[in-house]
Amino acid sequence: MTDPSTVEAPPTCYRHPDRATYVSCQRCGRPICPECSTQAAVGVHCPECVREGRAAGGGGLARALRPRRSGAVTYTLMGLIVVAYALQWISGGGLTSAWVLNPTVVGAEPWRLITSAFLHSPGTIIHILFNLYALYAFGPALESFLGRSRYLALYFSAALGGSLGVLALYALAIATNGASVEATGGFLAPGSALGASGAIFGLMGAYLPLRRAIGVNVMQLLIVLGINVALGFVAPNIAWEGHLGGLLVGAAIGWVYLRTRRPAQRRVQVLGVAGIAAGLLVLFVLFVASAPVFYGL
Template identity: 55%
Template structure:
């Protein structure tokens, strides 16, 4: 008689957390359901490993695509490292050239009508007077970026980073909009917590990565309690330490949750169009809200 109590418990497909399975990818050993399996000479492969295998074959054939893939090997978080490198280069320019660089790219909500690029360029700037500002953000990006980039792929990760950076900037704009709507009265509410200010730094996008990690925690295999503790601790730090743009952190976090939810609900290979439209929809919503702020009070935006 078979002792069912001794049978091993099934794992759950990393792309479909509600589907139990006993099958694992031959290469990465992640559990995969029947829908996600591709037969290989030995065992089966998950979609990511199958994509990497096809990329290796294409790279070995040469040509422009093959050359590019050899220069950008699979598994290396190239986008994360490029973003970190850009932040370092811009920071050096801020220190060496002076306030011109910071003034041209920092997020000043009152100037976004004529200089909308500030909504994104501010995410690559840091306070030139505090090296800890950029070091903390680079460290956080180094911790969460590679994990998400390897899981999502380079293009999805880049989209996640840029959209959440935009969401962080919108948080700053909304606090400024509240100040405008209330005829500056909001600046005295809750102390100076709702006083508008300029902002710069990658932390809005980094909180976006945290939000996306929360939304995708099951697929990533991340312990939710530890992750939530990290998020709460960093948010508390944002609120209680003066000079930190908490609104960018909240805006980035909420945007990351939204983009992460889209990515999780459209992760099957046959849902690529749905996924693209979903992420584009989140970005469009951020842009529309920003435009509404500007057109309803044009006198407050240069």
């Protein structure tokens, strides 16, 4: 039996303390009940934030063009991705070769686990445009809700998780001496990978446990997520295993954030996220140590 004294009470609306709610204002993070919430482009806003937005003035177009208050990290990441893409072209493929996630050399060059998340296919601009749009669509609201440091921890841990997903397929081929590739008609064939998709799937994964707190329509999120997951399995040259790795890591970190959202749980939260990142690094070391010659050592 459960001791009632140990059951965590649900948060209550800051304007109506007698009303339990799991929905928070997308801008300030205060819990609000349906009566106090105003639907925004992403999530909902409390009455105070609505008034602040109206007091800021400007027409609809001006508000649309005004940078979001908490999107600085997202826009910086987008800028770095664009700069990296330009350098891929300027270097004649040199940067791509140096930063791409190539499993055969990643043991000696482990930075590729992260640098590959800033590269995109020079063969088609659709790859980078899709990821930039997805980052713009999902990033700012999550950054606003989590804060910059937690958002960055989520993004880079998910990027690492995506890279480990790619290496897991490579490790499976090594362990089975290629039998996994032959048995699936090449579906489980490992390869090199690049792109921010693993990190972006991590953002979408984090939305799943945090959806009620942020105020996201979960059906719309599941539709977008389902389409992207399906494309990874049916379209050629897409590292679906990287998407899956990022998604799982993002969901795990989102769950940690949800369960440790009180200020008094800050230390537990940091340790939980650090533990996930450390676990991924341990997994990488185990992959390399199991067959060092296959990883460039």
